Amino acid sequence: MNFALQRRTLGRWAAMGALILGMGASALPALAADEAPDALVKRLSTEVLETIKADSSIKAGDLNKIMALVDAKIMPNVNFQRMTASAVGPAWRQATPEQRTQLQQQFKTLLVRTYAGALDQVSDQTVTIKPFRGSPDDKEVLVRTEVRGSGDPVQIDYRLEKTPGEGYGWKVINLNVMGVWLVDTYRTQFAQEVNSKGIDGLIAALAARNKSNARN
Numbered sequence: 001m002n003f004a005l006q007r008r009t010l011g012r013w014a015a016m017g018a019l020i021l022g023m024g025a026s027a028l029p030a031l032a033a034d035e036a037p038d039a040l041v042k043r044l045s046t047e048v049l050e051t052i053k054a055d056s057s058i059k060a061g062d063l064n065k066i067m068a069l070v071d072a073k074i075m076p077n078v079n080f081q082r083m084t085a086s087a088v089g090p091a092w093r094q095a096t097p098e099q100r101t102q103l104q105q106q107f108k109t110l111l112v113r114t115y116a117g118a119l120d121q122v123s124d125q126t127v128t129i130k131p132f133r134g135s136p137d138d139k140e141v142l143v144r145t146e147v148r149g150s151g152d153p154v155q156i157d158y159r160l161e162k163t164p165g166e167g168y169g170w171k172v173i174n175l176n177v178m179g180v181w182l183v184d185t186y187r188t189q190f191a192q193e194v195n196s197k198g199i200d201g202l203i204a205a206l207a208a209r210n211k212s213n214a215r216n
Contacts, residue, residue: 035169035170036132036134037132037134037141037143037158037160037170038129038132038134038143040160040169040170041129041143041145041158041160042127042129044077045127045129045145046127049122049125049126049127052122053122053123059122063112063113063214066112067109067112070108070112077171077172078171078172078173079161079163079171079172079173080104080107080108081100081104082161082173083107083172083173083174083183084100084103084104084107085100086173086174086183086187087107087183087186087187087190088103088187088190088194088199088202089187089190089191089194091191091194091198091199091202094199095199099199099200099203102203103199103202103203103206106203106206106207106210107186107206109206109210110206110209110210110213113210113213113214114213123149123150124149124150125147125148125149126147126148126149127145127146127147127148128145128146128148129143129144129145130144130145130146132144138162139161139162140159140160140161140162140173141159141160141162141170142157142158142159142160143157143158143160144157145157145158154177154178155176155177155178155179156175156176156177156178157175157176158172158174158175158176159172159173159174159175159176160172160173161173190202193205
């Protein structure tokens with residue numbers, strides 16, 4: 001599987017974009033359920049950037065600590081099953097419950113390991129929320145942000161869905177870094193693997209890639 005595009009184009013920023021949405025999420029859970037999506041992104045962006053800047057082990061790519069933070073903070077703000085299903089494509093409907101669980105775990109590990117090394121790039125960045133257009137009746141929205149630091153500004157956009165039920169609020173379902181949608185990029189690569197080797201072949205390929213990343 002060719003992951004050069006993720007490392008080259010997304011690698012520096014997608015980790016920060018994903019972590020921005022998650023690591024501050026334990027604060028004010030009741031407020032988060034009622035927050036507007038742009039306000040949620042703004043608050044968590046600010047909290048998380050400050051967390052990354054202050055924690056040298058996260059910036060250094062401590063995978064155990066990053067993975068623990070992902071599980072505790074990011075996953076509550078992401079519909080990761082939907083993200084994985086979208087990345088896998090039509091084959092998801094034929095996958096068994098066990099295969100779906102393996103796909104989600106391997107996909108999560110891939111994202112964390114691929115982008116962990118980018119966290120040392122976080123220094124003086126700030127996040128600006130671009131003008132938001134949405135209505136109370138929207139079920140899905142797009143929140144556009146701009147990350148500014150020492151280099152050129154980088155656009156990171158978040159697509160969120162409104163989850164049903166009281167107290168659940170908005171969850172991320174896709175991430176756009178500099179014009180490249182994360183889920184869409186992986187869907188193309190995953191489809192090639194599924195077409196040639198099936199769902200188990202995709203799981204095996206992801207596991208092999210994660211094992212290779214762990215050695216690097």
